[in-house]
Amino acid sequence: MAFFTHQIRRGFSSSIIKNGVIKNVTIIGGGQMGAGIAQVAASTGHTVTLVDTSEDILKKSRKGIEGSLKRVVKKKFADKPEAGEEFIQNVLQNVSISTDAGASVQAADLLLEAIVENLKVKQDLFGHLDELAPANTIFASNTSSLPITDIAGSTSRLDRFGGLHFFNPVPMMKLVEVVGTSTTSQETFDSLLNFSKALGKTPVSCKDTPGFIVNRLLVPYMMEALRLHERGHGSKEDIDIAMKLGAGYPMGPFELCDYVGLDTVKFIIDGWSAKDPHNPLFASSELLNKLVAEGKYGKKTGEGFYKYK
Ligand SMILES: CCCCCCC[C@H](O)CC(=O)SCCNC(=O)CCNC(=O)[C@H](O)C(C)(C)COP(=O)([O-])OP(=O)([O-])OC[C@H]1O[C@@H](n2cnc3c(N)ncnc32)[C@H](O)[C@@H]1OP(=O)([O-])[O-]
Ligand SMILES: NC(=O)c1ccc[n+]([C@@H]2O[C@H](COP(=O)([O-])OP(=O)(O)OC[C@H]3O[C@@H](n4cnc5c(N)ncnc54)[C@H](O)[C@@H]3O)[C@@H](O)[C@H]2O)c1
Numbered sequence: 001m002a003f004f005t006h007q008i009r010r011g012f013s014s015s016i017i018k019n020g021v022i023k024n025v026t027i028i029g030g031g032q033m034g035a036g037i038a039q040v041a042a043s044t045g046h047t048v049t050l051v052d053t054s055e056d057i058l059k060k061s062r063k064g065i066e067g068s069l070k071r072v073v074k075k076k077f078a079d080k081p082e083a084g085e086e087f088i089q090n091v092l093q094n095v096s097i098s099t100d101a102g103a104s105v106q107a108a109d110l111l112l113e114a115i116v117e118n119l120k121v122k123q124d125l126f127g128h129l130d131e132l133a134p135a136n137t138i139f140a141s142n143t144s145s146l147p148i149t150d151i152a153g154s155t156s157r158l159d160r161f162g163g164l165h166f167f168n169p170v171p172m173m174k175l176v177e178v179v180g181t182s183t184t185s186q187e188t189f190d191s192l193l194n195f196s197k198a199l200g201k202t203p204v205s206c207k208d209t210p211g212f213i214v215n216r217l218l219v220p221y222m223m224e225a226l227r228l229h230e231r232g233h234g235s236k237e238d239i240d241i242a243m244k245l246g247a248g249y250p251m252g253p254f255e256l257c258d259y260v261g262l263d264t265v266k267f268i269i270d271g272w273s274a275k276d277p278h279n280p281l282f283a284s285s286e287l288l289n290k291l292v293a294e295g296k297y298g299k300k301t302g303e304g305f306y307k308y309k
Contacts, residue, residue, distance in 0.1 A: 016134075016136070017109040017136050017137070017138070017191070020187055020188075020190060020191040020194070021109075021191070021194070022046070022109040022110045022138070022191055022192075022194075022195040022198070023046060023047060023109055024046070024047045024049075024107050024108050024109045024110070025038075025041050025046050025047070025048050025049070025108065025109065025110045025111075025112060026048075026049045026051060026101075026104045026105050026107075026108035026110070026111050026112070027041075027048060027049070027050050027051065027112050027113075027114060028051045028052075028101055028111065028112070028113045028114065028115055028125060028129075029051070029052060029113060029114035029115035029116075029142075030050045030051070030052035030057055030058050030060075030061030030097070031052075031057075031061070031114065031115075031300075032064070032168060032169075032261070032300065033114040033142055033166060033168060033170065034050060034052070034061065034114035034115075034142075035050065035061040035064045035065050035068075036068070036166065036168065036169055036170025036171055037112065037114060037142070037166055037170050038050045038061070038065065038095055039065045039068055039069065039091070039095075039170065039171055040170055040171055040199050040200070040201075041094075041199060042065075042091045042092070042094035042095045043069075043072075043087075043091045043171075044198055044199050044200060045094070046094065046198075046199075047094055048094055048095045048096070049095075049096045049097070049098055049104040049107075049108070050095060050096070050097050050098070051097075051098050051099065051100070051101045051104050052097075052099065053099060054099060055099060058097040058098075058099070061097070062095075062097065065092070065095070066088070066092070068169070068171050069087075069088045069091055069092075070088070071171075072171060073085075073087060073088055101125070101128075101129060102128075102129065102132045105129055105132055105133040105134075105137060106132075106133075106134070108133065108134075108137050109136075109137060109138065110137065110138045110139075110140060110191075110192075110195065111129060111133060111137055111138070111139050111140070112140050112141075112142060112164060113125060113126065113139075113140070113141045113142060113143075113151075114142040114166075116267070117143060117144055117145065117146065117264050117267035117268060117271075118267060119146050119150055119151065119271075122141060122143065122146065122151050122154075123150070123151060123153070123154035124154070126139060126141075126151060126152070126154045126155050127154035127155060130154070130155035130156055130157060135157070136160070137157075137160070138160045138161070138162070138188055138191055138192070139152070139155060139157060139160060139161045139162075140161070140162050140163060140164040140192060141163055141164070142163075142164055142165055142166055143163065143165070144165065144211075144215055144264065144268055145210065145211055145215060145219070145267070145268040145271055145272060146271065147208055147210070148161070148162065148163040148179050148181050148184075148208045149181045149182070149183075149208050152181060152183070158181070158183035158184075159183055159184065159185040159188060160184075160185065160188050161181065161183070161184060161188070162178065162179055162180055162181070162184045162188055162189060162192050163177065163178070163179025163180075163181075163206070163208065163212070164176060164177075164178060164179070164192055164195075164196065165177035165178075165179065165206075165212055165214075166201075167214070168259065168260060174200075174201055174202050175201065175202055175203075175204065175214070176196040176199070176201040176202070176203045176204075177203070177204055177206045177212045177213060177214065178192045178193050178196060178203045178204070178205055178206065179206045179207070179208055179212055180205070180206075180207070180208070181208045182208075189205075193205070210272060210275075211272075215268070219268060219269065219272070219281075219282075220281040220282075221253065222253045222256065222257060222265070223269060223281070223282070223283070223284075223285065224281075225239050225243070225252075225253035225254065226253070226254075226257070226285040226287060226288060227283065227285060229254075229287070230285060230286065230287055236252075236254040236305055236306075239252060239253060239254065240252020240253065240254050240255050254305040254306070255305075255306070257288075257298065257304065257305060258298030258299050258304035258305050258306055258308075259298065259299055260298070261297050261298050261299075261300055262288060262291050262292050262296065262297045262298045262304050262305075263292055263297045265288060266284075266288055266289065266292045269282060269284055269285075269288070270284065291304055291305070
């Protein structure tokens with residue numbers, strides 16, 4: 001059954017964002033975050049184009065969205081399975097997939113990037129798409145740790161650029177950090193704030209400071225858990241149990257690192273440590289580096305601190 005239209009819908013005129021209301025969204029990066037955001041945006045009546053580098057990856061994104069929608073529907077439509085199935089079909093119809101980023105931005109009110117946590121790669125992508133996207137398309141990044149100002153600097157639309165930081169798993173996590181730089185216009189910021197609300201999320205306003213709010217507090221905590229283990233002061237299992245049962249976290253720090261992706265965790269901490277090398281909060285972890293070198297990125301590869309196969 002063809003759930004997804006495999007091409008960009010034709011017949012759209014260029015994006016004409018009306019009264020700052022975002023309806024058409026192009027998401028670049030169909031990994032765990034991009035697929036999750038696509039699902040939530042499509043579930044709330046937005047038209048979504050999900051872009052990645054290959055059809056195979058996009059097939060995996062589609063499978064992930066379908067799986068997650070089934071879990072949502074199991075609860076939301078517990079006693080109405082037919083309505084649940086209809087909901088899934090409607091949501092999936094709102095999502096197109098594409099490997100052509102340039103074509104996919106033509107009708108976008110919002111271009112939201114969720115690709116690898118690497119400044120140069122993000123700058124190259126935005127710089128390229130800045131030349132192709134309609135002038136009024138708002139650009140936003142889902143970066144965990146990079147300055148929005150640095151990413152935006154690769155474009156000529158500094159007033160129409162902001163941060164939209166979602167949390168993993170996107171369908172379950174209620175928060176969105178909306179990040180304004182010194183050049184983000186109030187109109188753009190309001191559009192991003194209202195878009196987050198339209199997704200059913202609770203937005204908070206953030207300054208463009210390292211880690212915004214959540215990660216500025218979460219990253220040092222998680223890295224200290226890794227170092228505590230490396231000092232021989234606790235097994236990863238005991239640290240995870242302790243933080244779940246003693247501090248009320250739904251996942252322990254090792255479980256959460258695996259859930260986020262150890263490659264992403266390493267990108268974040270290496271970036272911060274390069275900028276602030278003497279800050280002990282941002283010191284790296286040998287164990288993390290070893291696992292990443294072995295290609296053990298956590299849940300997404302089947303092994304990280306724990307095994308998932
Ligand atoms: C060192 C540096 C690190 C920093 C990294 C920063 C990264 C980033 O920038 C910020 C973040 O995101 S930070 C990360 C922020 N994130 C966190 O901190 C997350 C912390 N973890 C949690 O909040 C919970 O463990 C979960 C909600 C993930 C799972 O809940 P649970 O109770 O432990 O386990 P359960 O029994 O499996 O699931 C129960 C029900 O949840 C539902 N459901 C779950 N996943 C779903 C999905 N994908 N779709 C749809 N539904 C989904 C489903 O209904 C399921 O019921 P089912 O009938 O069994 O299908
Ligand atoms: N994982 C998390 O918990 C989490 C939470 C919030 C924010 N983030 C941020 O979101 C972004 C994505 O993280 P993720 O966990 O989804 O990563 P991921 O590895 O699951 O997915 C990234 C996707 O981007 C694709 N990609 C890479 N370069 C591309 C390009 N030039 N064009 C199109 N697609 C490209 C990859 O093929 C991959 O499918 C990162 O900036 C990360 O810091 C991650």
